[in-house]
Amino acid sequence: DIVMTQTPLSSPVTLGQPASISCRSSQSLVHSDGNTYLSWLQQRPGQPPRLLIYKISNRFSGVPDRFSGSGAGTDFTLKISRVEAEDVGVYYCTQATQWTWTFGQGTKVEIK
Amino acid sequence: QLQLQESGPGLVKPSETLSLTCTVSGGSISSSSYYWGWIRQPPGKGLEWIGSIYYSGSTYYNPSLKSRVTISVDTSKNQFSLKLSSVTAADTAVYYCATLIVGAPVYWGQGTLVTVSS
Numbered sequence: 001d002i003v004m005t006q007t008p009l010s011s012p013v014t015l016g017q018p019a020s021i022s023c024r025s026s027q028s029l030v031h032s033d034g035n036t037y038l039s040w041l042q043q044r045p046g047q048p049p050r051l052l053i054y055k056i057s058n059r060f061s062g063v064p065d066r067f068s069g070s071g072a073g074t075d076f077t078l079k080i081s082r083v084e085a086e087d088v089g090v091y092y093c094t095q096a097t098q099w100t101w102t103f104g105q106g107t108k109v110e111i112k
Numbered sequence: 113q114l115q116l117q118e119s120g121p122g123l124v125k126p127s128e129t130l131s132l133t134c135t136v137s138g139g140s141i142s143s144s145s146y147y148w149g150w151i152r153q154p155p156g157k158g159l160e161w162i163g164s165i166y167y168s169g170s171t172y173y174n175p176s177l178k179s180r181v182t183i184s185v186d187t188s189k190n191q192f193s194l195k196l197s198s199v200t201a202a203d204t205a206v207y208y209c210a211t212l213i214v215g216a217p218v219y220w221g222q223g224t225l226v227t228v229s230s
Binding site for chain 2: 035037039103105
C-alpha cells in the first residue's frame with residue numbers, strides 16, 4: 001500500500017501570510033500512463049472534503065489562485081500564498097495512482 | 113455537475129451489516145469517465161478510503177477492510193451501494209460517497225453519520 005505522510009500536522013498562520021504543507025508518498029506516484037494522480041483536498045469544519053488541486057498542480061474549478069500545488073515523484077507541496085479566514089480547516093493530500101486511494105493524515109490550518 | 117447523496121440507517125447494531133446507498137444525479141453512473149468510491153471519517157479523525165467500483169463492476173477494496181466490504185452498482189437506478197459486515201464501534205463514522213475523475217475525488221456527497229451501538 002502507498003502511505004501518504006503530511007507535515008506539519010498543525011499550522012497556525014497569521015492572516016495574510018503564506019502557508020505550506022508537504023506530502024510525501026512511500027513510493028513514486030507516477031502512473032504507467034505518465035500522469036501523477038496526486039490531489040489536495042480542503043475540509044472546512046462540518047463540511048465534506050472539497051477538491052482543490054488535481055494531478056499535482058491543476059486548480060479545480062472555482063479554486064482561488066492563492067492555492068498552488070507542486071512536486072514530483074514522491075514529494076509534493078500545497079501552498080497558500082496569503083491565508084484568509086475562510087481557509088481554516090484540514091487539508092489532505094490523496095493519491096489514486098493504482099485505483100486504490102490513500103489519504104494523508106491531514107494538516108490543520110488555523111489562524112494565530 | 114454531478115451530485116451525490118448518501119442514504120441508509122444512522123444506527124446499526126454490533127455484529128450486523130451496515131448498508132448504504134449513494135444516489136447519483138446530473139450524470140450517468142455508467143460513464144466510462146468515472147470511478148465511484150466510499151470513504152469514511154471517524155469522529156474527529158482523518159479520511160479512510162473503503163473501496164471503489166467502476167461501472168463495469170470492477171471493484172477495489174482497502175486491504176484492511178476487504179474481508180468485510182462489498183460495493184456494488186445498480187445502473188438502472190443510477191446508484192452504488194456499500195455493505196460492511198460484522199460492524200463494531202470502530203466502524204462508527206461519517207460515510208461519504210465520492211466520484212473519482214481523472215484520478216481525483218472531484219464530487220462528494222454530504223456524508224451520513226453511522227453509529228454502531230446496541
